[in-house]
Amino acid sequence: xxxxxxxxxxxxxxxxxxxxxxxxxxxxxxxxxxxxxxxxxxxxxxxxxxxxxxxxxxxxxxxxxxxxxxxxxxxxxxxxxxxxxxxxxxxxxxxxxxxxxxxxxxxxxxxxxxxxxxxxxxxxxxxxxxxxxxxxxxxxxxxxxxxxxxxxxxxxxxxxxxxxxxxxxxxxxxxxxxxxxxxxxxxxxxxxxxxxxxxxxxxxxxxx
Amino acid sequence: xxxxxxxxxxxxxxxxxxxxxxxxxxxxxxxxxxxxxxxxxxxxxxxxxxxxxxxxxxxxxxxxxxxxxxxxxxxxxxxxxxxxxxxxxxxxxxxxxxxxxxxxxxxxxxxxxxxxxxxxxxxxxxxxxxxxxxxxxxxxxxxxxxxxxxxxxxxxxxxxxxxxxxxxxxxxxxxxxxxxxxxxxxxxxxxxxxxxxxxxxxxxxxxxxxxxxxxxxxxxxxxxxxxxxxxxxxxxxxxxxxxxxxxxxxxxxxxxxxxxxxxxxxxxxxxxxxxxxxxxxxxxxxxxxxxxxxxxxxxxxxxxxxxxxxxxxxxxxxxxxxxxxxxxxxxxxxxxxxxxxxxxxxxxxxxxxxxxxxxxxxxxxxxxxxxxxxxxxxxxxxxxxxxxxxxxxxxxxxxxxxxxxxxxxxxxxxxxxxxxxxxxxxxxxxxxxxxxxxxxxxxxxxxxxxxxxxxxxxxxxxxxxxxxxxxxxxxxxxxxxxxxxxxxxxxxxxxxxxxxxxxxxxxxxxxxxxxxxxxxxxxxxxxxxxxxxxxxxxxxxxxxxxxxxxxxxxxxxxxxxxxxxxxxxxxxxxxxxxxxxxxxxxxxxxxxxxxxxxxxxxxxxxxxxxxxxxxxxxxxxxxxxxxxxxxxxxxxxxxxxxxxxxxxxx
Numbered sequence: 001x002x003x004x005x006x007x008x009x010x011x012x013x014x015x016x017x018x019x020x021x022x023x024x025x026x027x028x029x030x031x032x033x034x035x036x037x038x039x040x041x042x043x044x045x046x047x048x049x050x051x052x053x054x055x056x057x058x059x060x061x062x063x064x065x066x067x068x069x070x071x072x073x074x075x076x077x078x079x080x081x082x083x084x085x086x087x088x089x090x091x092x093x094x095x096x097x098x099x100x101x102x103x104x105x106x107x108x109x110x111x112x113x114x115x116x117x118x119x120x121x122x123x124x125x126x127x128x129x130x131x132x133x134x135x136x137x138x139x140x141x142x143x144x145x146x147x148x149x150x151x152x153x154x155x156x157x158x159x160x161x162x163x164x165x166x167x168x169x170x171x172x173x174x175x176x177x178x179x180x181x182x183x184x185x186x187x188x189x190x191x192x193x194x195x196x197x198x199x200x201x202x203x204x205x206x207x208x
Numbered sequence: 209x210x211x212x213x214x215x216x217x218x219x220x221x222x223x224x225x226x227x228x229x230x231x232x233x234x235x236x237x238x239x240x241x242x243x244x245x246x247x248x249x250x251x252x253x254x255x256x257x258x259x260x261x262x263x264x265x266x267x268x269x270x271x272x273x274x275x276x277x278x279x280x281x282x283x284x285x286x287x288x289x290x291x292x293x294x295x296x297x298x299x300x301x302x303x304x305x306x307x308x309x310x311x312x313x314x315x316x317x318x319x320x321x322x323x324x325x326x327x328x329x330x331x332x333x334x335x336x337x338x339x340x341x342x343x344x345x346x347x348x349x350x351x352x353x354x355x356x357x358x359x360x361x362x363x364x365x366x367x368x369x370x371x372x373x374x375x376x377x378x379x380x381x382x383x384x385x386x387x388x389x390x391x392x393x394x395x396x397x398x399x400x401x402x403x404x405x406x407x408x409x410x411x412x413x414x415x416x417x418x419x420x421x422x423x424x425x426x427x428x429x430x431x432x433x434x435x436x437x438x439x440x441x442x443x444x445x446x447x448x449x450x451x452x453x454x455x456x457x458x459x460x461x462x463x464x465x466x467x468x469x470x471x472x473x474x475x476x477x478x479x480x481x482x483x484x485x486x487x488x489x490x491x492x493x494x495x496x497x498x499x500x501x502x503x504x505x506x507x508x509x510x511x512x513x514x515x516x517x518x519x520x521x522x523x524x525x526x527x528x529x530x531x532x533x534x535x536x537x538x539x540x541x542x543x544x545x546x547x548x549x550x551x552x553x554x555x556x557x558x559x560x561x562x563x564x565x566x567x568x569x570x571x572x573x574x575x576x577x578x579x580x581x582x583x584x585x586x587x588x589x590x591x592x593x594x595x596x597x598x599x600x601x602x603x604x605x606x607x608x609x610x611x612x613x614x615x616x617x618x619x620x621x622x623x624x625x626x627x628x629x630x631x632x633x634x635x636x637x638x639x640x641x642x643x644x645x646x647x648x649x650x651x652x653x654x655x656x657x658x659x660x661x662x663x664x665x666x667x668x669x670x671x672x673x674x675x676x677x678x679x680x681x682x683x684x685x686x687x688x689x690x691x692x693x694x695x696x697x698x699x700x701x702x703x704x705x706x707x708x709x710x711x712x713x714x715x716x717x718x719x720x721x722x723x724x725x726x727x728x729x730x731x732x733x734x735x736x737x738x739x740x741x742x743x744x745x746x747x748x749x750x751x752x753x754x755x756x757x758x759x760x761x762x763x764x765x766x767x768x769x770x771x772x773x774x775x776x777x778x779x780x781x782x783x784x785x786x787x788x789x790x791x792x793x794x795x796x797x798x799x800x801x802x803x804x805x806x807x808x809x810x811x812x813x814x815x816x817x818x819x820x821x822x823x824x825x826x827x828x829x830x831x832x833x834x835x836x837x838x839x840x841x842x843x844x845x846x847x848x849x850x851x852x853x854x855x856x857x858x
Contacts, residue, residue: 107650
């Protein structure tokens with residue numbers, strides 16, 4: 001299973017000393033860390049597997065941390081971000097947090113504050129990843145259904161009885177029952193209620 | 209009988225003869241005319257009694273020798289008299305001459321002598337019979353007349369005044385009737401008296417074309433109404449020169465009947481030019497007063513009477529010039545109520561003491577439009593005049609004052625700006641510095657945390673802990689480097705600029721910049737600058753900053769007490785210029801005097817602690833050094849040295 005992969009903390013800071021110190025701190029609590037000097041470097045070398053989070057310096061050369069955060073959102077990359085800054089002000093932190101940052105820490109920060117934020121972020125990401133994995137699983141199962149079975153499943157989920165479905169698709173009630181049984185089986189649904197929950201998860205609703 | 213008759217006849221004849229002789233004598237006496245008989249043989253003369261008198265002699269002298277006569281004739285006339293006589297003897301023509309003679313008492317007489325030659329039957333001249341008339345009185349009267357005529361014409365010439373008379377003007381004048389011009393009139397008109405006075409046409413032709421019509425009209429009116437005239441007109445002389453002439457004429461009546469015009473013609477060119485010049489000067493003065501907003505006046509403060517106000521004075525006070533000088537009371541009325549008491553007191557005091565006065569910055573409400581104006585008035589006592597007489601000027605200084613206020617505001621703004629700039633610069637520097645230093649510090653804290661965690665492991669991971677500790681060291685050094693970089697900011701940060709800077713000029717600028725700031729805190733700034741070697745090789749802007757820092761510090765040190773800020777400069781034996789900025793303020797902090805130049809060390813609530821650090825940095829970059837000493841009395845003195853400009857060292 002993919003969720004078994006080691007959680008990784010990505011660190012982006014243009015200050016090498018800071019980068020190394022955070023990496024060392026993260027590793028001292030048994031987490032994996034990867035460091036990057038800039039956002040661009042992260043994007044080019046990124047290979048995320050397993051739960052992860054980003055420790056991001058606000059002031060970066062070329063693209064600032066906040067711009068980088070926006071860029072990630074735009075490309076649909078979902079990763080919890082912990083901002084760190086050497087001279088943060090309140091409007092900046094508010095903006096960062098509104099854009100979905102987990103935490104906003106001012107250098108120098110208490111090590112425990114950073115580690116707590118990392119834990120929280122990883123937990124958040126782990127949950128998100130598990131959910132993502134389940135949906136992925138369901139989607140694969142759904143794709144094993146025939147077109148007729150998918151059609152019947154949609155009508156079942158919409159609350160129609162077998163007889164109604166039969167008249168809707170122009171087939172016998174017995175045929176509907178077979179399609180329905182196949183769909184339930186392929187989707188590994190224990191009950192109609194279970195199937196209903198799965199269908200709901202399959203519906204595309206982007207996370208805001 | 210016959211004898212008796214003869215006797216009687218003789219007596220009668222004798223009486224008649226005596227009578228005739230007496231009459232002749234009488235006639236001679238009345239006419240101052242004597243006769244004489246010159247015997248050419250003996251050169252003796254027989255004189256009548258009157259002749260004796262004329263020569264200042266008496267008949268008792270008897271016969272007169274010709275030599276005596278010669279002696280008595282004026283030496284200058286002698287030759288002429290005898291030449292005339294010789295001429296008469298030769299030609300037989302009548303001798304006629306005027307000559308002078310001296311009486312024995314020295315009195316000079318002028319005589320007119322006539323002589324006729326007598327010849328005997330053979331035609332030989334033997335005698336001259338002549339008369340001598342004393343014409344001294346007549347001559348003197350003639351002389352006096354000539355003299356008085358000379359004086360008159362000379363007087364006219366000197367006065368450029370001629371006189372004229374005319375029986376009539378106008379039509380008949382053109383026929384050249386009854387006109388008399390004195391020589392001076394001809395001279396004024398540049399005409400030749402030989403040609404006689406001009407007729408009306410000729411006269412008008414001499415008048416300047418622009419004045420001709422009005423002059424013709426004047427003549428016409430005089431003629432028609434038998435009236436006088438007094439006009440100034442221009443004439444053009446034959447040589448083209450234009451002169452101003454004043455012509456005054458009066459009609460003369462006899463028994464109510466018009467007889468003639470008498471008049472004078474005066475060349476008033478100089479007067480007219482002076483008048484015009486005066487008018488022009490007055491216009492210039494008025495213009496100048498109006499431009500400068502300065503009015504002049506003459507007044508008597510004791511009698512409260514204004515004699516004279518220039519146009520601008522009227523304008524300044526808003527009075528109407530057409531109404532003439534208003535009384536002093538009206539001036540009091542225009543005074544601003546707040547200023548009236550002291551202005552009045554000052555004036556009254558000046559009058560009492562007979563002193564000049566200068567009253568500045570008082571307000572009036574202008575009489576015409578009610579505007580409040582600021583004035584300054586200077587009065588000088590007229591010592592030649594009566595008590596309380598003053599002449600002076602009044603200036604409207606409203607605009608001046610406004611401009612000054614503007615300037616003051618600007619100066620204040622500049623000073624504020626300089627202060628803000630300094631604070632801003634410090635703020636930015638501090639922010640940049642904070643970031644630069646915070647980075648390695650944050651890194652080292654984090655590394656320290658990591659290090660502790662490696663050590664807290666069971667078993668402790670010493671390798672990782674050592675690596676973390678090593679990083680802490682590196683970051684610590686990095687922080688130190690930042691500070692070093694800052695220290696050498698002025699040394700290495702910008703390429704050093706070295707130009708010839710006049711230190712006096714910088715001090716003057718900075719003094720001007722801080723004048724308002726200093727005034728606000730009752731601080732007086734003065735400088736005692738060494739005259740020689742005011743030039744140093746330096747970065748002018750940085751040097752300004754040094755002065756700014758030290759002067760601001762000095763003012764701040766005295767802001768509650770006020771005091772004196774003294775800037776001195778003098779050369780030291782090493783050939784450097786030592787500048788000292790001294791205050792009488794709170795003095796150096798007792799506990800941290802040696803740290804005042806350190807960065808971020810401050811004793812002031814709002815201080816950045818950078819002023820003196822930067823000062824030291826700049827001064828040292830210029831090859832000088834800076835130090836502080838406590839004053840004997842109150843306050844502190846900051847000194848710094850600067851190398852004098854090469855070559856200026858004597």
